[in-house]
């Protein structure tokens with residue numbers, strides 16, 4: 001018997017975790033006090049002249065894996081979910097790698113007008129899933145990818161591989177006035193975004209657990225490089241989870 005398909009990731013309307021969320025305290029910057037995740041993460045993000053602001057949102061274990069049993073679901077806690085939902089609720093566009101969509105499943109967004117761009121070189125994405133049937137999903141693909149454009153909107157950038165810089169600069173053609181893009185992994189997409197120096201913000205939850213295994217870390221397959229970030233905030237909850245927000249030092 002095959003395993004049931006994974007449920008779509010939580011949407012901004014899913015608040016089931018509220019009752020289970022433990023107190024969150026800010027340890028940086030001062031004052032050190034209890035904060036709501038919404039207040040901490042709902043800050044102004046100024047787009048670049050030629051492209052929107054781009055943040056990457058991920059959760060990792062203490063030993064650096066971003067997957068347990070092949071998905072991120074086993075790593076988080078209710079406060080981490082709240083971080084994800086808060087950031088989704090303020091993003092205009094979500095971008096995600098095709099591998100994550102294939103592995104975790106992605107439903108349509110709850111925020112009206114929000115679109116979800118799936119990055120793929122091969123175009124090997126199941127267009128029957130609700131994400132695309134709803135019209136919210138679109139593909140970000142190179143010119144060479146064979147995709148039925150009667151069934152899905154495609155943002156073309158690059159010849160044989162996706163040119164992510166061009167794609168992010170052209171997102172306005174898909175969502176007029178886009179200011180904030182949330183990238184939700186996975187590690188292969190993160191690596192490309194890092195190499196292209198498109199990451200303005202990293203919203204990283206560090207789960208208070210060692211997980212072992214052979215899962216990937218935050219980036220996979222990138223060349224060695226040195227991108228510096230400033231810490232914008234560090235929060236910690238009673239569960240020992242750390243919620244960091246880092247912004248690119250330009």
Ligand SMILES: NC(=O)c1ccc[n+]([C@@H]2O[C@H](COP(=O)([O-])OP(=O)(O)OC[C@H]3O[C@@H](n4cnc5c(N)ncnc54)[C@H](OP(=O)(O)O)[C@@H]3O)[C@@H](O)[C@H]2O)c1
Pocket residue numbers: 057058059060065066067070071072075096097098099100101103104119120121122123124125161162164184185186187188189190192193216220
């Ligand atoms: N802990 C977390 O917060 C978190 C978040 C997200 C995902 N994950 C986990 O990460 C794992 C997936 O890892 P992954 O590295 O395979 O993820 P991925 O980056 O989502 O998927 C890789 C695939 O996406 C497409 N892709 C990625 N970057 C691209 C680029 N620059 N240009 C063109 N296409 C690109 C390619 O698709 P095609 O093969 O179709 O060309 C590639 O094979 C899953 O187990 C998932 O659960 C964890």
